[in-house]
Each structure stands twice: as structure tokens, then as C-alpha cells.
Amino acid sequence: MGASPPQGVEAWCQIQLASGQWLRHGPALEWHNNGRVAVESSYHNGTIHGPFHAWYPDGTSSTEGQYNQGEKTGLWRSFYADGTHSEQGHYVEGLKQGLWIQRAATGDRTEAWYVADQRDGVWQSYDAFDVPLKQRIYREGRMVSQQEL
Numbered sequence: 001m002g003a004s005p006p007q008g009v010e011a012w013c014q015i016q017l018a019s020g021q022w023l024r025h026g027p028a029l030e031w032h033n034n035g036r037v038a039v040e041s042s043y044h045n046g047t048i049h050g051p052f053h054a055w056y057p058d059g060t061s062s063t064e065g066q067y068n069q070g071e072k073t074g075l076w077r078s079f080y081a082d083g084t085h086s087e088q089g090h091y092v093e094g095l096k097q098g099l100w101i102q103r104a105a106t107g108d109r110t111e112a113w114y115v116a117d118q119r120d121g122v123w124q125s126y127d128a129f130d131v132p133l134k135q136r137i138y139r140e141g142r143m144v145s146q147q148e149l
Contacts (some may be wrong), residue, residue, distance in 0.1 A: 005035040032057040034086065044069070056081050065091070080105060089114070108133070119143070 001022075002011040013026030023046035030039040036059050042050035047070040054063040060083050065076035071094030079088045089100030095117035102110045107128025113121030118141035125134040132149040 003030050004029070009033070015045075041067070070094075103141075113138075115140075
């Protein structure tokens with residue numbers, strides 16, 4: 001359904017249930033106004049499911065990951081428009097889990113820990129030359145200490 005450029009900006013596959021209801025099912029594409037692909041995804045019985053990839057209008061990757069029945073799962077990576085990493089980490093059942101690496105456009109980075117989508121553990125920030133800047137400790141989403149290094 002839908003239409004690719006220049007007639008439209010989104011196309012997808014669908015199935016019709018016995019009730020007559022139509023659901024997205026299979027590959028789906030969205031386009032930027034310039035005709036380049038913006039998002040490539042997939043659906044299963046009306047729910048986003050499977051690989052997900054988004055691009056900036058110039059064709060540079062912006063986000064890639066995986067959905068499982070509507071929830072983010074596994075490794076997700078985001079990029080700045082110049083192609084450098086901005087963030088990467090894992091989702092479990094739609095929640096951030098474990099180590100996430102966040103990078104500022106300046107090159108500074110933070111190693112951040114999550115448990116069930118809440119900040120938890122030691123968060124360490126570094127400058128672009130890997131010199132430690134700051135350490136924060138979180139427990140169940142709340143900062144319990146912070147120190148400049």
C-alpha cells in the first residue's frame with residue numbers, strides 16, 4: 001500500500017484478516033522528500049518486527065537496530081549526520097540494559113550502565129583524548145555520587 005516517490009513517501013505490505021481488518025505485514029519503506037530512503041522496517045500482523053534502519057536525507061545511516069513484536073531488542077546504534085557513532089547499546093524487551101556508549105559531537109564519550117531502562121552503576125565520562133572527566137554513580141535511576149576527575 002502507499003506509494004513511493006514522487007507519488008508518495010511511504011509504502012508497505014499488508015494482509016487482510018477474516019474480520020476484514022487490514023494490518024501491515026511484511027516490508028515497509030519511508031522516503032525523504034528528496035527521494036532517498038528514510039526508513040526501512042518490517043511488520044508482522046500489524047506490529048513492527050525485525051530489522052530497522054533509518055537514514056539522514058543525504059543517505060548517511062542515522063539509526064539501526066531490531067524490533068521483536070514492537071519492542072526494541074538487541075544492539076541499537078545511532079549516528080551523527082557525519083557518520084560517527086552517537087550512541088550504542090542493547091535493549092532487552094524494549095528496555096535499555098547493560099553498557100551504553102554515548103558520544104558527544106565533540107568526541108567526548110560516556111560509558112553508561114542501565115538495568116531495566118534505569119541508570120544503574122558507574123557512569124564514566126572521558127574527553128576526546130580518553131582523559132577521565134567525571135564519574136557518577138547511580139542506583140535504581142538516582143544519582144548517589146558524582147566527582148570531577
